[in-house]
Amino acid sequence: MELGINIPNFGTAATPEAFAGWARFAEDTGFGFAMISDHVAVTPDVAAQYPGPFYDPFTTLAWLAGITTRVRLGTTVTILPYRHPLQTARVTANLDRLSGGRLIFGVGVGWARRExxxxxxxxxxxxxxTDEYLDVILSSWTRDAVSYGGETVDPRPHPVQEPHPPVWVGGQAPGALRRVARFGDAWHPINVTPAWLREKGLPALRAAAEEAGRPVPALAPRIRLDDPDLARREAEEFAELGATHLLLDTYPGTPEAARTPEEDQRRLAAFRKSL
Structure with missing residues (x-):
């Protein structure tokens, strides 16, 4: 099971210097991938949890691609309805090509009604x-001509990765599981327990995949690294459940409880060493 880190791209500690430090940390410490989150219009309900300044995920990932060589880069998660699908398809294809095929495309529907x-x-x-846009994006990644909005467009360049960058679909609701089964290479649930996955989540995913007539997607959860001992036990259980990737999130959920990047990196390095 490959470990990744969630890089905070919001708040007073979010600076180009901090991003560079996170990138160096990920590569030097041996983490396999790094991901960042997505908001476009930081309304008060969003700011209460994820305060500004909030850096755009695609711009930030493109910059990180230029200062890294190995670590894979992704979104956890892109809120697909916020942007036109042809724009998202082009930006992500460009990012995958410019990074040498290192993009992980995490997607979701979001929760912020005011945004x-x-x-x-x-x-x-x-x-x-989200379903409509995923269909357009996947078509744009693999075809030289795509029809949308009554016009035929050229979406090239295509991504480097074949057949396309991995799509990680978030969410736990029935509609999200159907979306995972239809479009996803991996399921990317956030803050779920191994017990819930074992008893409810994975059986529901297998049923959705069977209904869609597709193989069961891989499992790539994201968990908070608040209690290292609990996270270690859960990581072992996720591995037993067949998880291929595990994203570690050190943000405690509120800006008041946030630690410095240096503190979070020490915690992540110790966690990785303990496994």
């Missing part, structure tokens, strides 16, 4: 839009 309102996107249609 949807600020962007003029109907919150009630977020699931349907």
């Amino acid at each position: 949807y309102a600020a962007l003029g996107v109907p919150f009630e249609r977020r699931g349907a839009l």
Whole structure:
């Protein structure tokens, strides 16, 4: 099971210097991948949990690609309805090509109703839009001509990775599991327990995959590294459940409880060494 780190791209500690430090840490410590989160319009409900300044994930990942050579780079998760799908397809294909094929494309529907309102996107249609946009993006990654909006467009360049960058789909609701089964290379649930996965989540995923007529996607959860001993036990259980990747998130959930990057990196390095 490959370990990755979640790089905070928000708050007062989010600076180019800090991002560079995180990138060096990930590569030097042997983590396999690094991911960052996504918000476009930081409304007050978002800012209460993820305060500004909030750095754009794609711009930041492109910059990180230029100062790294090995670590894979991804989103946890891109909120697909926030952007036009042809734009997202082009940006992600460019990013995969410019990074030498290191993109992991994590996607989800999001939760911030006020952010949807600020962007003029109907919150009630977020699931349907995510499915529609995933279909467009996957087509754009693999075809030289794509029809959308009544026009035929050239989406090239295509990504480096074949057949396309891995798509990690987040969410635990029934609609999310159907989306994972239909589009996903991996399921990327956030803050779930091994017990819940064993008893409910994975059986539901297997049923959704069978209904979709596709292989069961891989398991790539994200957990908080608040209690290192608990996280260590859970990591072992995730591995027993067949998880291929595990993303470690050191952000405690509120800005008041946040630690410095140096403290978080010491915690991550100790955790990796303990496994």
